[in-house]
Amino acid sequence: MALDGTQRVDWVDTAKGFCIIFVVMMHSTLGVQNAAGAEGWLGLVVEFARPFRMPDFFMISGLFLARVIDRPWRTYLDRKLVHFAYFYVLWLTIQFAIKAPMMAGEVGYGGALAQYLLAFVQPFGTLWFIYMLPVMFVITKALHATRLPWQLVLAGAALLQIAPIATGSVLIDEFASRYVFFYAGYILAPQAFRLAAWAQDHLAPAFAGLLVWGVINGWLVFAGYADLPVVSLALGAAGALAVILFSAGLTRLSLNGFLRVCGEHSIVIYLAFFFPMAATRIILLKTGIITDIGTISALVTAAGVIAPLILFWAINRVNFGHFLFRRPAWARLDADPPRRGAAQAAE
Numbered sequence: 001m002a003l004d005g006t007q008r009v010d011w012v013d014t015a016k017g018f019c020i021i022f023v024v025m026m027h028s029t030l031g032v033q034n035a036a037g038a039e040g041w042l043g044l045v046v047e048f049a050r051p052f053r054m055p056d057f058f059m060i061s062g063l064f065l066a067r068v069i070d071r072p073w074r075t076y077l078d079r080k081l082v083h084f085a086y087f088y089v090l091w092l093t094i095q096f097a098i099k100a101p102m103m104a105g106e107v108g109y110g111g112a113l114a115q116y117l118l119a120f121v122q123p124f125g126t127l128w129f130i131y132m133l134p135v136m137f138v139i140t141k142a143l144h145a146t147r148l149p150w151q152l153v154l155a156g157a158a159l160l161q162i163a164p165i166a167t168g169s170v171l172i173d174e175f176a177s178r179y180v181f182f183y184a185g186y187i188l189a190p191q192a193f194r195l196a197a198w199a200q201d202h203l204a205p206a207f208a209g210l211l212v213w214g215v216i217n218g219w220l221v222f223a224g225y226a227d228l229p230v231v232s233l234a235l236g237a238a239g240a241l242a243v244i245l246f247s248a249g250l251t252r253l254s255l256n257g258f259l260r261v262c263g264e265h266s267i268v269i270y271l272a273f274f275f276p277m278a279a280t281r282i283i284l285l286k287t288g289i290i291t292d293i294g295t296i297s298a299l300v301t302a303a304g305v306i307a308p309l310i311l312f313w314a315i316n317r318v319n320f321g322h323f324l325f326r327r328p329a330w331a332r333l334d335a336d337p338p339r340r341g342a343a344q345a346a347e
Contacts, residue, residue, distance in 0.1 A: 010260055011196050012060060015247035017262030019057040021305055022049045024273050027126060028300040032281050032293060040293030042301070048218055051226050052239020054129075055181040059240045061133060062140075062185030063192060069144050078333035080137035084130045086331045090324070091271045092119055092127055098275065123170045126274050130267070132174055136182045150187045157183050161236075162229045181236060195241065196248035203252060206245045213242045262305060268325050269308045276307035 029046045033039050068076065096103075096116045103112040115124075123131035143153055157180035165176040185192065199206035217235060220226050226235055250256040262269060280303035284296045315321040322328075 008264065010256065011200075011244070011248040011251040012063060013263030014251050014256040014259045015056065015060055015243050015263065016266045017256075017259035017264075018243060018247060019053065019060065020262055020266040020269050021259070021301070022046075022053045023057070023129075024269065024277065024304040025049075025297075025301045026053065027273075028277050028281070028304050029297040031277065032285070032297045032300055035281060035285055036293055036296075038293050040295070040297050042294040042297040048221055049239075051217060051221060051232065051235035052243065054178060055236030056240040056243045057129070058136070058178045058182040059185035059192075061136075062182045062187075063189045065137070065140065065186040066189055069141055069186075073141075075334055076141060077138070080141075081134040082331065082333055083327055084134045086327045087267070087271060088127055088130050092116070092124055095125065095127070095274060121171070123174075126270070128170050128174060129270065132171070132178065135171065135175060136179060139179075140183060140186060154180065154183055154187060158233060161233050164229070180233065181240060184237070184240075192244055196244050199245045199248040200252040203249055206249050210242055210245055210249075213238055217242075261309070265309060265312060268312045269305055271325070272308035272311060273304035277301075277304035280304070 025042065026046050026049070029040070029042045033043060068079065071079075093116075096112070096119075100109070100112050103115065107115070119127075160176040161178075161180045163176065165173055167173055217239060220231060220235060225231055247256065247259070250259065277300055280300045281296070284290055284299060290296050290299070312325055315324065
């Protein structure tokens with residue numbers, strides 16, 4: 001089941017899995033390269049994915065919103081705001097507890113506490129995505145209530161993405177840069193599902209289109225044009241469509257197993273990847289067993305993806321620690337929460 005109680009869709013989970021792996025890859029690769037003071041071959045993959053990695057994640061997050069946007073505000077806020085707020089506060093606290101001694105050595109415990117409190121208005125580190133999602137959910141429902149034409153809202157969101165907005169506020173800057181993709185996922189969801197269905201019925205032209213897209217995306221990225229106004233918007237949109245084609249094609253060929261599992265538990269991976277990622281990076285760089293920076297980055301990425309899945313499996317196995325990935329009853333506004341199995345947890 002999905003967040004809203006609807007049946008899961010395999011190609012959507014596959015696309016989410018693809019995106020979460022690329023997010024972990026980015027953080028892992030940049031962390032390794034910064035620590036080692038050298039670049040590796042996986043950095044080229046990270047750079048190739050930069051125009052579409054987060055746009056696609058936001059687009060997918062909006063796909064099922066039309067099915068729940070007319071729910072009463074109390075229920076809507078419980079599912080779309082309190083839900084993510086619980087996991088943000090919980091995992092923000094966990095991350096700070098782990099990092100506090102190191103931070104205190106640099107700015108003192110008072111400075112570390114100040115950084116923790118600041119994170120409630122300035123999203124912290126890797127957790128900014130789940131801070132941003134409820135903001136977009138609430139704003140979209142408010143816009144829906146105004147009955148503004150969706151074309152006008154979409155155009156306005158596109159202008160925000162194109163505009164050179166750089167205030168230093170993660171909330172403002174990332175909203176301006178990403179909202180157009182979230183809103184497009186919401187309002188153009190029927191077209192996205194039709195594109196996926198077409199790709200599954202026309203594998204050859206779909207993969208041919210992916211090849212053409214890959215060449216164009218790669219050329220614009222490595223030629224230094226990807227961040228230009230309008231070009232950035234076009235690449236984000238084209239990349240989101242490409243991920244739909246790719247995910248639908250893999251699903252049709254039944255080659256999506258691992259990606260689908262990652263997508264089903266994408267928030268689990270997103271919340272918990274930081275610690276195994278950092279630990280694996282430190283171990284590999286300190287021991288020097290492997291010297292190739294690209295290979296180290298790949299292994300750190302694998303640890304960041306697989307370790308949270310193992311942790312989630314272990315928690316369900318021993319029936320302890322469910323609060324890490326499943327919101328408890330006291331953290332709900334809705335007195336009658338939806339019934340769901342353990343596998344859905346933070347999803």
